[in-house]
Amino acid sequence: MISAKFRVQLPEGIWVADTSRAFPDATFRLLSGLRIGEKAVELGEVIADDPQAIIDRPQSSIDGWELLEATDERALTKYETTDIELYEFVESSALTVEFPVVVRDGWYEFDLTGTRDDLERFGDALDEAGQPYELQSIVGTTDPESLLTDRQRELLDAALQAGYFEVPRDCTLAELAETLGVDKSTASTVLRTGEAKLVAWFLTGPKQN
The missing domain is CATH 1.10.10 (Arc Repressor Mutant, subunit A)
Known part of the structure; x- marks a missing residue:
């Protein structure tokens, strides 16, 4: 088995991509997510100097938004989104998303675990889609x-x-x-x-x- 850490640039038009670029010093963490048809239910947090300003930013692809916890520098939210590209892309590679998924300034950062063939297919899919990415680390293990x-x-x-x-x-x-x-x-x-x-x-x- 191989555990790899990827950093993938997000295309424009996805709410978390556009918002993270608008607030480049903020950190967005997708703690869990489940795709249900053409939507996904997600639990996410934002860490920033002013998380309320990010929460107040209009998002056309967000429905059923609920604030669960909030401090001066952190907000935890549950919401539905029609942006399901992450799930579609990973499903096409036969790999699952390992949470948390971190977003900073328009880039996803996440870990994947699989066989070498699994990860090579994932890299090929990124290349075919023309998606800029970085392989930050890779560790093989049988333990x-x-x-x-x-x-x-x-x-x-x-x-x-x-x-x-x-x-x-x-x-x-x-x-x-x-x-x-x-x-x-x-x-x-x-x-x-x-x-x-x-x-x-x-x-x-x-x-x-």
């Missing part, structure tokens, strides 16, 4: 533990110890998040990302003779 960040391993271990993966569950996501001192959405995102990496490694990793 499932090295696929996880320390945070992912910490939450997965805590979830296992608490019985979160039991059927039926011995604890809820909210209870697990409270025990770890994080919000529910963060716990969900970290767990899902870690689980996705381990499942991908198990299903497509090198077979032992």
Whole structure:
């Protein structure tokens, strides 16, 4: 298995691309997202000197917008968007998006894990689409533990110890998040990302003779 970090330039016309270029010092983080037909439901945060100014910027492709948390430098929102290009593009490469996806000044930054052939097909798709990109890092591994960040391993271990993966569950996501001192959405995102990496490694990793 190979874990790679990509940086891909976003085309104009996508709301997060245009907004991030209008506020180049801000950081946008897509914490989770799910495509449903011609829309996507996303949980995202913006970190900036004045996040309210970004929130107030009109977005024609955003529906069902809800502010969940806000401070002077951070805003957490849930919304629906008709901008589904990210999902369409990654689906065409047979890879899944690993959250969080970071956007700065018109560029996506995200990690992908797969076989060498998977990643080569992804690169070929970017070249064919004429999409500027940078391969920032690439790490080959056959060790499932090295696929996880320390945070992912910490939450997965805590979830296992608490019985979160039991059927039926011995604890809820909210209870697990409270025990770890994080919000529910963060716990969900970290767990899902870690689980996705381990499942991908198990299903497509090198077979032992």
